[in-house]
Amino acid sequence: MGFTHAHGLILALIAASMLGGSMGNRDWGHSSNYTGWGWGWGWGSHHNQPLNETAGPNKIIVGGSENWHFGFNYSEWAFQNAPFYFNDTLVFKYDPPTNNTFPHSVYLFHDFWSYLNCDLKRAKMIANPTQGGGDGFEFVLKRWRPHYFACGERNGVHCKAGGMRFMVVPLFRWHY
Template identity: 85%
Template sequence: MGLRYAHGLILIVTLASILGVSMANKDWGSKSNNTGWGWGWGWGYNHPINETKEGPNKIIVGGSENWHFGFNYSDWAFQNAPFYFNDTLVFKYDPPSNTTFPHSVYLFPDFWSYLNCDIKRAKMVANPTQGGGDGFEFVLKRWKPHYFACGERNGFHCKNGGMRFMVVPLFRWHY
């Protein structure tokens, strides 16, 4: 019974996270529904949700901060959501040297591994040398949660350095 409860709880948390990230659009709830009622739900035929002007975007992970230890990437992802299909996440980080710690990019297979920073179950998608120059690019091609983290020092950067976040790409809709 305890295992079923844990699986149910994980499912609820995952669905709530997906909903939260998808609703993080800064315009959500700030527009009138164009019916004259002005309820502010933004649900009219003319709302901006899931609408972008052009095609895919290139998004630098962390913005001007890039990919480094001690930055809260979960907050960054929430503040920069929503992300869409075929958007490209660009991970920029300094290559390893005598003065910098190396970084990498790992992709977790599930929410549980993400929560626990279980690097053993994750797949390295970018090694410590791939973040230099123009950075490592990851295209969001599937509708599923993507759980990213730095895997260096056996998950220490993930657990203690804030170097993890999740995104769920949405469909682009044009009216």
Template identity: 50%
Template sequence: MTGFGISDRSMILIVAIASVLVTVSVADRDWDNGGDGDGGFNYTTHWSRVPGNDTCNNNEPNKIIGGGSDHWRYGFNYSVWASQNTPFYINDVLVFKYDPPSQTPFQHSVYLLPNMCSYITCNLSRAKLIANTTQGDGEGFKFVLKSWRPYYFVCGERGNLHCKDGGMKFFVMPMLRHG
């Protein structure tokens, strides 16, 4: 039988709830600082202020550079970056930019992990390499968020050290675009 098992269904539910909570927390941090003079939340400008994801009011996919101007590098907390750049939408394009091996001794890659447990532990045993150490050069490696499901991204270099200790991991749960 194919499909999701009980644990996979539970994990998707947990990720969906976490995604909603992150979105609410992002909204909540501006509740008293809406910039409209009355101290209330400014619905018209809040989401347009989200860095890297400023076109969420139309039906066009967003192009979002992982880490913003910091790109994909060791020592940057991508989990925090992802929570600050919500919401992500289906068909948005994530761009991973990093130096090729010829320009740096610290190589990077991008792996897609199958589940939250693998993500938390940085376990790459069932991971899929989606961008090797050379694909982040130039315009970077582009990844389309094609469906409503959690996506777990990590760097698997240096024996998973970049994921475990270097902050090079994040997950997103793209939402349906409305409008």
């Protein structure tokens, strides 16, 4: 398995999110603390959102109003909603399985290659198909390392074909 264009793109996205998040936190080139990518012209649809004072942890619903479901691009969502910070809580909301719906779950991959390949062999289920109902399943970002999330249902099909995977690298909050 060689290094592909996709691998290079993902590594560039990781570097951009870390650089953008740290620049945004330090008000570099901006008079206020912007939660986007650190520059006033921002990337993605969030550049007109209110400023983040970085005063404390946030609760972030994964997928926003879309919640956690098949067919939504969560990698793009994470890119547009970065940066994420230590002690922020990711909330995974999804309907419990019924006769008319497919189940969803939340898995945490231990490494980048398992994440890229949606290889669930070494991944850990952190929320089963019933834990996303009601207020949802909450995961607190407590470690400075990449966190690779995916739905593990249908033997990885939701991860591979359904867009149900994303990664975040929590950053430190800068207080002034």
